[in-house]
Amino acid sequence: MSFSQRHYDYIIGGAGLSGLSLCWHIATHPGLQDKTIALIESPDDEQNAQSKTWCFWSKDGLPEPVPIRHSWHKLEIFAGHTALTAPLEKMGYYCVQGGDYFARMSKKLSEFEAVDVIRGSIKGYGETARGVKIDVGGKSFSASCFFKSFGKPDLSRARFKLLQHFKGIEIETKKAVFDPLTARMMDFRVPQQDGATFVYVLPFSENKALIEYTLFSPSVLAEAAYDTAIADYITRYFGIEPGSYHITRSETGVIPMADSIHQATQGARVQLIGTASGIPKASTGYAFSRIHRQARQIADALSAAEVPRRKADSSARFRIYDLMLLDILSRDLGQIVPVFEALFANNPIERVLRFIDEQTTFTEDLQVMASVPWYPFLRAGFRNADMLLKGGVNPRTISSRG
Ligand SMILES: Cc1cc2nc3c(=O)[nH]c(=O)nc-3n(C[C@H](O)[C@H](O)[C@H](O)COP(=O)(O)OP(=O)(O)OC[C@H]3O[C@@H](n4cnc5c(N)ncnc54)[C@H](O)[C@@H]3O)c2cc1C
Numbered sequence: 001m002s003f004s005q006r007h008y009d010y011i012i013g014g015a016g017l018s019g020l021s022l023c024w025h026i027a028t029h030p031g032l033q034d035k036t037i038a039l040i041e042s043p044d045d046e047q048n049a050q051s052k053t054w055c056f057w058s059k060d061g062l063p064e065p066v067p068i069r070h071s072w073h074k075l076e077i078f079a080g081h082t083a084l085t086a087p088l089e090k091m092g093y094y095c096v097q098g099g100d101y102f103a104r105m106s107k108k109l110s111e112f113e114a115v116d117v118i119r120g121s122i123k124g125y126g127e128t129a130r131g132v133k134i135d136v137g138g139k140s141f142s143a144s145c146f147f148k149s150f151g152k153p154d155l156s157r158a159r160f161k162l163l164q165h166f167k168g169i170e171i172e173t174k175k176a177v178f179d180p181l182t183a184r185m186m187d188f189r190v191p192q193q194d195g196a197t198f199v200y201v202l203p204f205s206e207n208k209a210l211i212e213y214t215l216f217s218p219s220v221l222a223e224a225a226y227d228t229a230i231a232d233y234i235t236r237y238f239g240i241e242p243g244s245y246h247i248t249r250s251e252t253g254v255i256p257m258a259d260s261i262h263q264a265t266q267g268a269r270v271q272l273i274g275t276a277s278g279i280p281k282a283s284t285g286y287a288f289s290r291i292h293r294q295a296r297q298i299a300d301a302l303s304a305a306e307v308p309r310r311k312a313d314s315s316a317r318f319r320i321y322d323l324m325l326l327d328i329l330s331r332d333l334g335q336i337v338p339v340f341e342a343l344f345a346n347n348p349i350e351r352v353l354r355f356i357d358e359q360t361t362f363t364e365d366l367q368v369m370a371s372v373p374w375y376p377f378l379r380a381g382f383r384n385a386d387m388l389l390k391g392g393v394n395p396r397t398i399s400s401r402g
Helices: 017-027 046-050 098-110 223-238 288-303 316-331 333-345 349-356 362-371 375-383 385-389 395-400
Strands: 007-013 037-041 053-058 070-072 074-079 082-087 092-097 115-119 124-127 132-136 139-148 161-173 182-187 196-205 208-217 245-258 270-272
Touching: 007 017, 007 132, 017 037, 017 098, 017 288, 037 139, 053 098, 053 288, 070 196, 074 333, 082 333, 092 098, 092 182, 098 115, 161 223, 161 316, 196 333, 208 223, 208 245, 223 245, 245 316, 316 333, 316 362, 316 375, 316 385, 333 349, 333 362, 349 362, 375 385
Parallel strands: 007 037, 007 139, 037 115, 074 182, 139 270
Antiparallel strands: 053 092, 070 092, 074 082, 124 132, 132 139, 161 208, 161 245, 182 196, 196 208
């Protein structure tokens, strides 16, 4: 059999975060040691996929083998009249550079005989009697199961379709202006007319930081609008003019935020993973921890010889909270800063982080809910009563759940 016709147990399309993570979890799973895997990455897109900076928080250590660029144990929040610096006692707030992750994982995966990393763009695929046939620009491969991590999630039936969109620049300043021990998680002291808008500052040293201008809104801005907003912010809050810092890197992103539970399968043997499967948290766009969790669940299901059926990414109560926040973001924008202000001012920071990560108990959820203005949520509840009664699921998406 020639290499170009080789059959694998699993083919993973795309070596971004979800593809690499799934490949790692399958390759290292004790129950899957006899399985062969091909990880196929497009040379056209990999640069873009690797230029990302991911942040996440954790109290249980790191999803191995993640290379950490920097970690912080204090977070700053500015919202309305609230300005707070909160120490993290049980958690760390971590930053991973996409390129470092790709390099580390590629090296580790190359040590597994069962894994082939193939450079090539997947042009098409189709199910056959034996599995799935995959066309990689003239070469073809087949697999018993294909995991696809590229392409856009299907949001066609979502009630709320927002985007988390942002531009970040990494700068080096002559003056020491940053505190490398404290990450600025959300700073709402910026104009709010284009959508819920905040700035995010990750200082790596006293004169080096990533500054990201982020919006939750239905559409992206012109590139120059992000640039102007970031420059204004740096001048206003760090006292430095554009000529006195050097931009070393930039990144942009658009992450879908929608209420629908997206289709997880595209046929009996084709599974979507990562952003393509709609994994980002509906109300915040956070995906890093969820992608690792999804990879672990799929590997466990494969090892149990189950078809890895997609479970709902969020439980009913978190779907309902997300739904209400999406509604407020879409229809009651003026309430967003007061809601975030109350959330951070009235709760310990680690409770908020666990709430965003969907790790709180129901009692803690009640504490969180009691801490924020209730009227925008009541209004949102009335407007979406049909979905509340269905556990936060949009009736239009039920037939497409995988
Ligand atoms: C700039 C940016 C910053 C982010 N920061 C955070 C963060 O701080 N925290 C957080 O929780 N989430 C964050 N996210 C959201 C999410 O974690 C990332 O988008 C994450 O990279 C998604 O991983 P993925 O595998 O789903 O997609 P990707 O990483 O985009 O991977 C898809 C892969 O498929 C490849 N590919 C595309 N087409 C083909 C083809 N035809 N054939 C083969 N391969 C193909 C691409 O090259 C790519 O490597 C961020 C997103 C962006 C865009």
